[in-house]
Amino acid sequence: MKLYFILISGSLKSRMQYKMNFIFSMVSYGMIMAVDFIMLAAILRRFDDVKGWDLYEVGLLYSISSIAISLYRVIGAEVHDFERYMVNGEFDSLLIRPVSPLFLLLTRNIDLSRIGGAIQGLIIIAISVAGLMKTGKATLLLIAYLPVAVLTGLIICFAVGVLTAALAFWTEKIKDFQTFTLYAPFTAANYPMNIYPGLLKIIFFTVIPVAFMNYVPVMYLLQKGGEWWYLITPAAVAGVFLTFSLIMWHIGIKHYHSTGS
Amino acid sequence: MIYWLLFQKSFLRNMQYRLAHLINNAASAIFGFVFMAVWVGVLTGKESGSPYSIQDMVHYIGTGQVFLWLTVFLTAGLNIQNGVRSGAITMELARPVHYFSYVTVQEAGRIAYNLLFRSIPIALVYVLTVGFYVPENAVSLLYIFISAILAIFISLNLTYLVGISSIWTTEISWAHFVLITLLFGFGGQLVPIDLLPKPIYSIVALTPFPCVLYYPVMMYLEKAAPHVLLIQASWAAALTMISFWVTNIARSKIEIQGG
Numbered sequence: 001m002k003l004y005f006i007l008i009s010g011s012l013k014s015r016m017q018y019k020m021n022f023i024f025s026m027v028s029y030g031m032i033m034a035v036d037f038i039m040l041a042a043i044l045r046r047f048d049d050v051k052g053w054d055l056y057e058v059g060l061l062y063s064i065s066s067i068a069i070s071l072y073r074v075i076g077a078e079v080h081d082f083e084r085y086m087v088n089g090e091f092d093s094l095l096i097r098p099v100s101p102l103f104l105l106l107t108r109n110i111d112l113s114r115i116g117g118a119i120q121g122l123i124i125i126a127i128s129v130a131g132l133m134k135t136g137k138a139t140l141l142l143i144a145y146l147p148v149a150v151l152t153g154l155i156i157c158f159a160v161g162v163l164t165a166a167l168a169f170w171t172e173k174i175k176d177f178q179t180f181t182l183y184a185p186f187t188a189a190n191y192p193m194n195i196y197p198g199l200l201k202i203i204f205f206t207v208i209p210v211a212f213m214n215y216v217p218v219m220y221l222l223q224k225g226g227e228w229w230y231l232i233t234p235a236a237v238a239g240v241f242l243t244f245s246l247i248m249w250h251i252g253i254k255h256y257h258s259t260g261s
Numbered sequence: 262m263i264y265w266l267l268f269q270k271s272f273l274r275n276m277q278y279r280l281a282h283l284i285n286n287a288a289s290a291i292f293g294f295v296f297m298a299v300w301v302g303v304l305t306g307k308e309s310g311s312p313y314s315i316q317d318m319v320h321y322i323g324t325g326q327v328f329l330w331l332t333v334f335l336t337a338g339l340n341i342q343n344g345v346r347s348g349a350i351t352m353e354l355a356r357p358v359h360y361f362s363y364v365t366v367q368e369a370g371r372i373a374y375n376l377l378f379r380s381i382p383i384a385l386v387y388v389l390t391v392g393f394y395v396p397e398n399a400v401s402l403l404y405i406f407i408s409a410i411l412a413i414f415i416s417l418n419l420t421y422l423v424g425i426s427s428i429w430t431t432e433i434s435w436a437h438f439v440l441i442t443l444l445f446g447f448g449g450q451l452v453p454i455d456l457l458p459k460p461i462y463s464i465v466a467l468t469p470f471p472c473v474l475y476y477p478v479m480m481y482l483e484k485a486a487p488h489v490l491l492i493q494a495s496w497a498a499a500l501t502m503i504s505f506w507v508t509n510i511a512r513s514k515i516e517i518q519g520g
Binding site: 024025026027029031032035036039040042043044045046047048049050051075173175176177179180183184187188191192194195196198200 | 281282284285287288289291292294295298299301302303304305307310311352435436438439442443445446450451452456457458461
């Protein structure tokens with residue numbers, strides 16, 4: 001852990017050489033996500049709800065999902081950009097170090113400019129909880145569970161990120177897969193799963209289990225259905241999915257052949 | 262002729278990646294399904310209070326996904342920033358072709374590629390699944406064509422201005438994200454701008470962003486009056502003048518050193 005912080009502080013110092021760019025990037029990433037939510041608010045202001053979920057309820061789903069993916073982009077910047085290591089042949093340099101390549105990737109770069117998305121998510125969570133309090137729907141259990149949901153979401157997102165990065169050992173390029181595995185599912189997870197047709201629902205509960213990070217526990221916490229174990233299942237799913245992605249990552253490394261010279 | 266050659270080369274360069282792009286199209290179609298599902302969820306049982314039916318919104322989102330690849334998803338800064346960073350822009354500005362045309366015609370080649378390998382396949386996915394609107398009037402086809410060309414031209418100008426700003430800022434990724442956000446939000450990608458609250462709508466309508474996505478989509482769905490073409494044409498003319506003006510300032514700022 002000490003090594004992690006030493007490497008991270010080095011990465012941060014290099015980033016802070018361009019302070020204005022950092023600030024502008026942070027604000028703009030936050031703004032992108034905020035505009036999405038403002039548009040959703042505009043719809044629900046006019047039409048009240050989406051299949052029984054009002055603005056504040058959807059706001060909870062939306063913010064958990066957007067904080068999770070933003071934090072992943074902060075800590076997993078190089079995992080997300082792993083294609084570069086394959087295409088430029090930079091992965092060899094990670095293999096000759098006495099530390100695991102995944103650990104090295106995590107320490108190489110922290111993209112703090114993405115934290116803007118998480119801050120925007122926190123603001124939406126605050127607005128949503130305040131709105132739910134007025135109607136008596138925000139219980140202590142719900143508020144206490146929110147950090148757990150964000151952490152579960154981060155683990156699921158990180159696992160999907162590693163799994164997609166592992167594809168690069170076979171395909172080299174992964175940017176187009178990321179739209180499929182990360183952007184589309186996490187956008188879908190901004191909204192309640194009951195709006196999706198069968199096939200999409202199956203994908204979001206199994207292949208890319210984003211439904212577990214917010215929809216499943218929040219549904220129970222807002223008394224829209226489910227049982228107490230809806231609060232435990234997400235952590236179990238996140239654990240299993242992370243293990244699976246790490247196994248695939250190691251299989252990928254064994255399969256890896258350098259391009260040579 | 263040189264412009265036609267640049268257009269062709271850009272088209273052919275993109276052809277190298279068509280398999281990856283076809284995979285990406287599936288994701289793009291899924292995005293569309295997600296937004297359609299949101300609207301179906303919102304409008305179910307409430308269609309009477311809405312100017313749009315569920316079917317209208319399914320068509321609106323589907324057409325929007327198709328137009329995104331023509332008018333919104335342009336190359337960030339048209340890659341002008343790379344030339345600024347490497348210094349190659351000095352040679353590009355010195356060439357006997359206008360820099361604005363030199364850069365935008367290459368992007369136009371990519372847009373032509375996107376039409377064939379991104380927009381049409383995505384439209385086909387919707388034809389086979391949720392349905393895709395087909396214009397009924399022959400004259401609409403002419404309006405749609407003009408509206409789409411103007412939308413592309415406006416978007417090329419906006420992206421060009423972001424790119425050329427790199428001469429002063431070097432880094433444009435944040436400016437690109439801001440532009441994309443405005444094109445999505447004010448362009449009506451998820452919400453038709455006439456459904457926005459009045460105060461927001463009156464501001465959005467004064468910007469060029471609805472010209473890039475909302476107007477061409479509404480024109481395709483035969484829900485826009487022909488006069489929106491005038492709004493688009495005005496913005497296209499104004500932005501072109503600004504692009505030319507900024508290019509001249511940029512040219513005077515560039516110094517070529519060495520010897």
